[in-house]
Amino acid sequence: xxxxxxxxxxxxxxxxxxxxxxxxxxxxxxxxxxxxxxxxxxxxxxxxxxxxxxxxxxxxxxxxxxxxxxxxxxxxxxxxx
Numbered sequence: 795x796x797x798x799x800x801x802x803x804x805x806x807x808x809x810x811x812x813x814x815x816x817x818x819x820x821x822x823x824x825x826x827x828x829x830x831x832x833x834x835x836x837x838x839x840x841x842x843x844x845x846x847x848x849x850x851x852x853x854x855x856x857x858x859x860x861x862x863x864x865x866x867x868x869x870x871x872x873x874x875x
Contacts, residue, residue, distance in 0.1 A: 799829075802829075803829055806824065806831035806834070807820050807821065807824060809831065810823075810824075810831070810834065810835060810838065813835070813838075815838045815842075819841070820838065823835075823837045823838050823841075826859065833863060836863045837858055837863055840854075840858055840863060840868065841854050843865075844858075844868070844869070844872060849872050853872060854868075854872065857871045857872050857875075
């Protein structure tokens with residue numbers, strides 16, 4: 795049912811927003827990972843972590859998608875750029 799899927803999406807977004815992520819990033823992450831809250835949350839966590847390390851956000855997003863949110867592999871790719 796579309797209504798249940800929509801309510802589930804809203805609930806997931808709300809939980810991620812309460813963790814301090816920006817609304818635009820939450821929506822983008824949910825879309826990128828076909829509304830998987832778990833994958834979106836991991837992506838957002840790693841995005842913030844790598845951003846704090848000084849990497850560029852566009853590069854981080856690209857690498858995380860290519861590496862399937864695998865932290866070590868993504869970090870290796872970012873360092874090599």
